[in-house]
Amino acid sequence: MPEMIKKCPECASINLFWNREKGExxxxxxxxxxxxxxxxxxxxxxxxxxxxxxxxxxxxxxxxYTQYDQGLGTEVGHTGDLFKLKSKDRNKFFRLRKWQSRxxxxxxxxLKLALAELKRVSSxxxxxxxxxxxxxxxYTLAVQRGLVRGRSMESVVAGALYAACxxxxxxxxxxxLSEASGIEKKEIGRTYRFVTRELGISIMxxxxxxxxxxxxxxxxxxxxxxxxSVEILEAAQKAELTSGxxxxxxxxxxxxxxxxxxxxxxxxxxVADVAGVTEVTIRNRYKELLEKLKLxxxxxxxxxxxx
DNA sequence: AAGACGAAAGTGGTTGA
DNA sequence: TCAACAACTTTCGTCTT
Numbered sequence: 010m011p012e013m014i015k016k017c018p019e020c021a022s023i024n025l026f027w028n029r030e031k032g033e034x035x036x037x038x039x040x041x042x043x044x045x046x047x048x049x050x051x052x053x054x055x056x057x058x059x060x061x062x063x064x065x066x067x068x069x070x071x072x073x074y075t076q077y078d079q080g081l082g083t084e085v086g087h088t089g090d091l092f093k094l095k096s097k098d099r100n101k102f103f104r105l106r107k108w109q110s111r112x113x114x115x116x117x118x119x120l121k122l123a124l125a126e127l128k129r130v131s132s133x134x135x136x137x138x139x140x141x142x143x144x145x146x147x148y149t150l151a152v153q154r155g156l157v158r159g160r161s162m163e164s165v166v167a168g169a170l171y172a173a174c175x176x177x178x179x180x181x182x183x184x185x186l187s188e189a190s191g192i193e194k195k196e197i198g199r200t201y202r203f204v205t206r207e208l209g210i211s212i213m214x215x216x217x218x219x220x221x222x223x224x225x226x227x228x229x230x231x232x233x234x235x236x237x238s239v240e241i242l243e244a245a246q247k248a249e250l251t252s253g254x255x256x257x258x259x260x261x262x263x264x265x266x267x268x269x270x271x272x273x274x275x276x277x278x279x280v281a282d283v284a285g286v287t288e289v290t291i292r293n294r295y296k297e298l299l300e301k302l303k304l305x306x307x308x309x310x311x312x313x314x315x316x
Numbered sequence: 317a318a319g320a321c322g323a324a325a326g327t328g329g330t331t332g333a
Numbered sequence: 334t335c336a337a338c339a340a341c342t343t344t345c346g347t348c349t350t
Contacts, residue, residue: 195328255341276319287342292321 116152119162123148126190127166133189134181136174144173151204160200167192168200172210180215182257184285217251217260218242220284224264227283228275238267241298248301254294258286262294 124145131141147169151157157165167190174181187194205212218239225235241263245251251259261284268275277288277295284291 198329253340258341277321278319288320289322289343290341293341296321 119157120149120152123152123162123166126163127170130166130170130186130189134170134185136170136181137177137179140170140173140177140179143176144169147172147204147208147210150208154207156204156207160203161192161196163190164192164196164200165204166190167197168204171197171201172205172212175212175215176210178216178219180219180256182285215256217256217263220257220260221264224260224280224283228264228268228279230264230268230273230275231271234264234267234271234273237271238263241267245298245301250294250297250301255286255290257284258290258294260284261286261291262298265291265295266298 127145127148128141131144144166148166151165151169167186170190171181171183171186174186183194183197186192186197190197204210221235221238221242225238230238238260242251242259245259245263261280264284265275265277265280268280277291281288281291
């Protein structure tokens with residue numbers, strides 16, 4: 010296979026780091042996130058048509074949750090098979106067929122729709138396949154437990170996606186999910202919490218560091234600034250400034266400070282926008298960082314150097 | 317004029333009686 | 334179920350660059 014050698018469009022370095030899990034390709038030299046959202050060009054086979062039309066050729070399809078029946082549908086055979094049966098069995102056969110269409114259609118139709126929606130949102134956010142799979146699994150479980158009742162399908166899909174993102178340490182903010190799915194933020198949060206609680210899915214509180222790479226590249230910060238912000242983050246965690254606070258706020262503040270120190274000043278507004286928090290929050294975190302970590306020296310130093 | 321800063325009031329969610 | 338509470342937001346006025 011002719012593997013294309015990719016270069017960083019920013020600095021033309023070929024020193025790239027591919028984080029498969031997060032679906033990010035990061036330039037080690039300049040820190041640019043080249044493909045923060047990898048589209049999976051894998052199979053794209055259709056997932057409709059079982060009802061009528063041609064029979065499925067599912068031979069050897071990989072088992073996957075993004076397939077509404079996980080690619081393993083049990084089908085009560087086709088009329089062609091009937092010739093082999095005696096009349097007694099034939100009744101049974103028809104009964105089974107009827108049954109199947111009764112039970113399965115309700116759930117399966119829902120799943121089909123939901124998974125289509127899920128894929129839509131997922132590809133809009135360019136989430137890696139692993140996350141898509143996970144969220145499909147979560148959604149399937151949720152449906153089986155009847156957790157969708159009383160909630161809109163879309164909101165549960167969004168909730169499942171959000172949960173899957175968190176579990177895979179590839180966090181998207183609620184705002185992003187909200188924008189992609191058209192569901193209100195609080196609604197997503199609600200179903201997210203509900204679903205995870207009901208399914209007993211444990212989720213670590215998301216780590217601010219997971220946001221750094223994405224935010225930094227959105228702000229076009231240098232690799233130095235980015236790694237500096239990670240340092241700051243670690244120091245902040247040691248100083249216990251992070252517990253109980255919103256991870257995005259922390260990440261944003263760390264980035265803001267490190268940008269300042271590195272002489273790549275970004276306005277609070279810019280940082281706030283990409284991080285999805287307000288300037289005030291950044292200010293508060295920022296203030297804490299300066300106090301507890303005595304970083305103000307560093308900030309002043311670079312200020313003087315500029316003059 | 318724009319950005320940074322801070323105070324005050326409001327929001328949604330958690331917790332504990 | 335309700336009130337207290339923490340984190341975060343919104344809004345707005347003031348100060349700094």
